[in-house]
Amino acid sequence: MTKDDFYVGYQDRAPVSVGGTMRRVAVALIVVAVALAAGLTAEQDPFNDAVFEFLEVKTFEGVLRSDPVPMLEVTRPSSEGASVSSYLLVKLGKHGADDLVDGREGQRARIDGTLVYNGAVTLIEVADGGVEILDGTPSSRAEPARRLLGSRRLVGEIVDSKCWLGVMKPARLKTHRACAINCIAGGIPPLFVVTNGDDADVYLLVGSDGRTVNAEVLDFVGESLIVTGDVAMMGEWLVLSAEPTGFTPAAP
Amino acid sequence: MSLNYRAVGWNRQKRLYDTALVTGIVLYLAVFIAIGLTTHPEASAEVLMIRGFGSGAFVLLHVILAIGPACRLAPRLLPLLYNRRHMGVAMFSMALVHGALSMLMYHTQGDLNPIVSLFASNTHYDDLMRFPFQTLGFFALVILAFMAATSHDFWLANLSAPTWKALHMLVYVAYAALVMHVALGALQAESSPLLSGFVVVGFAGLAALHLFAGLRETGRRDRSLAAPRDGFVDVIALDELPIDGHGHVACLSGERVAIFRDGDEVFALSNACQHQNGPLGEGRLIGDCVTCPWHGYEYERTTGVSPAPFTESVPTFAVELRDGRVWIDAKPRPARDAHHGGEA
Structure with missing residues (x-):
């Protein structure tokens, strides 16, 4: 100078x-900053194509189920005749819907809520006061409750169903861990997700006796795990019955 | 320099600086979100915002941390330093948006208070790889908030320059926490080589820059002088002192002294500006005042007192010319109480 x-x-x-x-x-x-921004954003890992119909409240009619987790059994017309779908039920925020179905197993209800779906499985975020009982007489299940597929050893990750099905992206791994723990602790059903490239098999995770295991799996959420258990098909859902005491970390 | 405290004493240069800063930030966020939505149409806008604001703040923090040593190595970059606090407040604002959105998405609407959830949802504090990385981000954000809140000269004056400077060195603690926040969070979930490369190269680059600037500074400081005679130290030949207003820095009894020449007159002041300890010896003698290169604080060359109505002052040193050489009293004259003639 x-x-x-x-x-x-x-x-x-x-x-x-x-x-x-x-x-x-x-x-x-x-x-340099703009080039970095372009590179960093373009290089993000792929997001799944799950859908959260945010702010879009729809009305559904069906039968309330509480086993293995809160669901609404909905009959849907199709070209091959009527089919039954089971939609998971959760409440707003990070809260499960156990109290919405308690004592209402098999009752017919009208539900106002927002659809969240990822692939073949769907969840309804029930609006506040969005449950109206249409018929208090319990009805039996429209199809056999479960079809056992056998015992399996799976490598995957525990996530919360609400975020995984579309409310949050990404809804797995370390960055989402705290959120998933809050959701599962709040009663939202846990899922066991086995990823294979762009595809993922999704299992509803319950104890070996069919109990909810939310409190027992919190320590394992968002980490790669080996889980061995019985797999059953229940409607469009795969149900994995396994004991959390047997979960083991998978090699990174 | 300003006498009265105002939020920002705007002038043309500050407006240009902030225009460039805001332009850079807006472009960064716009490109991040627009290209993100194009290349990842399934992504949600809120996650792109969390990532855009977070990465933008982290990138800007690297620029901020590089400015100090870069200016030591290349004084032409000093204008970047002058309003660096604007950059710091902008970086904190971006980090705050990142943190607030993350809290909103991941820690609200559950059974726990969001702050409790931040610390209690993931409890693997005993395991590095499973460590709750979000707490590190929160810790860094608290430091950055404290620094942003005390960034104004009002706090500098009231806390005293050394205290303020020491507190603001906490930015390095915040940076360390943020490197770990990214390493134990995003880097565990994302496979982007650019992201991991930026973290590694950014850390290595900043470390090298600081090390290089520090070594150069140490080299300057280590030039040995002869032992004092009659309390005075033989510092330099008069002919070696610049005559164009540049200064010369010498180290006497552990204290750095800024020396300036005007014709056959020589003046010596403490090298540390009272404002932020800027190096007065790298400033200029302009008229009767030595001007600090960092923020333009001025000190009258013989008294070390800022011209009225300003009140800063720095210690000065007695100077004697003996046989064409400059001798300086190793013992400083204390800083004067500005405009009252006595010692501070």
């Missing part, structure tokens, strides 16, 4: 040479 180059910030103008240097530095910094 020569004497003429000396920069004093509170003066109105910088020396010409200093101003020129600063213009070049500012442009270079902005170009």
